[in-house]
């Protein structure tokens with residue numbers, strides 16, 4: 001894995017060959033992962049791919065059918081959750097309804113018997129200050145807004161300074177504005193505290209923007225992993241390409257013409273693709289924002305353009321999404337709202353150099 | 361108030377009062393019209409008999425007002441002993457029912473729905489048999505040479521003539537069996553509504569299983585335990601068939617004494633006075649409980 005950790009430092013969390021079977025369905029097929037100390041790692045994948053299950057196995061709320069979990073150099077595979085040095089933030093926050101904010105945040109310190117009561121109260125106050133909730137310490141959870149409850153849950157998760165912080169889709173219950181605020185706050189918190197964090201999400205933008213390292217999961221397997229930029233730029237599989245960056249994935253015929261590799265679209269037009277081409281790559285990945293639209297009379301650049309017809313236009317504010325038809329094929333394009341096209345308009349689509357990639 | 365509640369029949373279990381003002385309807389007139397039948401029934405079935413009882417309790421033999429029935433009861437250590445036994449046994453029964461009922465309800469809430477249904481049937485089974493059959497069963501188990509004394513004798517703990525019949529233990533055992541369903545089901549209803557993720561969250565924060573029960577489940581289940589305790593306590597204070605069959609004439613309880621006065625010696629005024637004393641006693645014991653629930657909901 002890529003990280004700033006020195007080579008001799010043992011990983012904060014290490015998963016070896018984790019498999020999980022519920023009844024007769026296998027939901028995790030051998031997950032191995034080393035997470036260096038201080039990493040902000042995202043587990044990204046569509047709903048039902050096993051992210052929550054994997055996180056719960058790290059937490060000890062679920063036991064792995066096969067495999068080993070190591071936290072801070074200690075094999076914890078057989079240990080119950082309370083004996084693991086973790087903190088978990090639940091999607092529903094799971095604040096104790098019968099305790100006020102301060103008691104909620106002190107709970108992990110009380111249960112783990114960390115320091116004297118005064119020392120605990122001081123740490124609680126500091127944690128509440130960190131999430132800017134010092135003034136609400138005496139409130140009950142039901143008297144707080146969703147965003148405030150979220151902050152309490154966050155304070156409660158960081159107060160015990162765990163070896164790893166587990167976050168299961170913590171932002172998915174918030175509205176868009178609050179969500180962006182919390183993303184910024186999470187980044188800053190991580191920079192300040194340096195807690196090793198596993199962040200589960202199904203939102204690729206969130207994963208790319210928050211993390212040092214993205215692990216892309218699909219149907220219980222790790223599909224790809226790496227730093228956000230690498231994952232985004234060089235998705236190697238059809239699944240990765242379509243999930244990250246919501247690329248258009250088109251079946252193509254690959255041919256080599258005079259040293260250049262060309263992909264033939266179903267409608268017969270050809271596009272030059274980037275070398276090197278992986279063995280067996282027979283799909284073309286075109287990210288939505290890489291489709292440059294021009295009016296019908298645009299000069300077509302050889303092997304970089306093809307003609308299409310606008311089918312639908314969706315105005316998104318900062319961007320405009322078009323659904324284009326190329327023969328029978330539908331393509332999505334995300335364009336600047338500079339020049340608008342109507343449904344039925346003929347357009348020329350140009351792909352900038354380096355943006356047409358073949359995937360397996 | 362019916363003076364002689366047979367614990368075997370569950371006619372009208374005492375439930376904690378619900379706020380009547382849940383809906384806001386058209387107007388006060390409409391509210392009054394809608395609630396009239398209910399109010400009428402309450403007056404007929406509840407206020408009138410209690411009023412009648414209060415009157416009877418202070419009615420003298422020659423017609424005038426008197427406190428002689430009260431002084432007779434309160435001045436006699438025999439009757440005070442009966443009150444003390446009744447309250448003591450009822451509290452013990454309530455505590456034991458809670459101590460068994462809470463873990464039982466917790467387990468029932470955490471098993472699958474099919475098994476839970478079977479457990480519920482099992483728990484309410486004692487309510488489905490008649491009090492006579494049930495008590496006879498206990499006589500066989502608890503009496504001299506019965507299964508339990510016999511086992512204890514075999515273990516060398518007691519002598520051969522040992523019997524549990526006609527003891528306070530027998531009363532407590534028999535009453536706990538029949539009142540346990542009220543406690544268990546009251547607690548079950550509340551425990552089922554506790555978010556399971558709260559327990560998981562507690563575990564991830566360093567709380568062991570027992571610490572989680574103590575710090576999370578028990579406090580959140582308290583309303584159910586309080587409601588169950590109210591039911592069990594009031595039902596056991598007012599029951600007399602099971603205590604008199606298992607405890608015998610040497611261990612009378614207040615409800616039994618009232619029954620005696622009302623049906624055998626036909627001293628209605630004295631029976632009424634005892635009823636008033638029982639009512640006040642129950643109320644005094646329940647007062648802290650009612651305050652507790654009032655604060656929780658308020």
Ligand SMILES: Nc1ncnc2c1ncn2[C@@H]1O[C@H](COP(=O)(O)OP(=O)(O)O)[C@@H](O)[C@H]1O
Nearest residue numbers: 022023027045046047048049050051052053054
């Ligand atoms: N307790 C369970 N029993 C049976 N199947 C489960 C259980 N928990 C999860 N699953 C199944 O495991 C798969 C992965 O679930 P999950 O880890 O929750 O996915 P994700 O968090 O990525 O959406 C799903 O198909 C889900 O139905």
Ligand SMILES: [Mg+2]
Nearest residue numbers: 048051052053
């Ligand atoms: Mg999930």
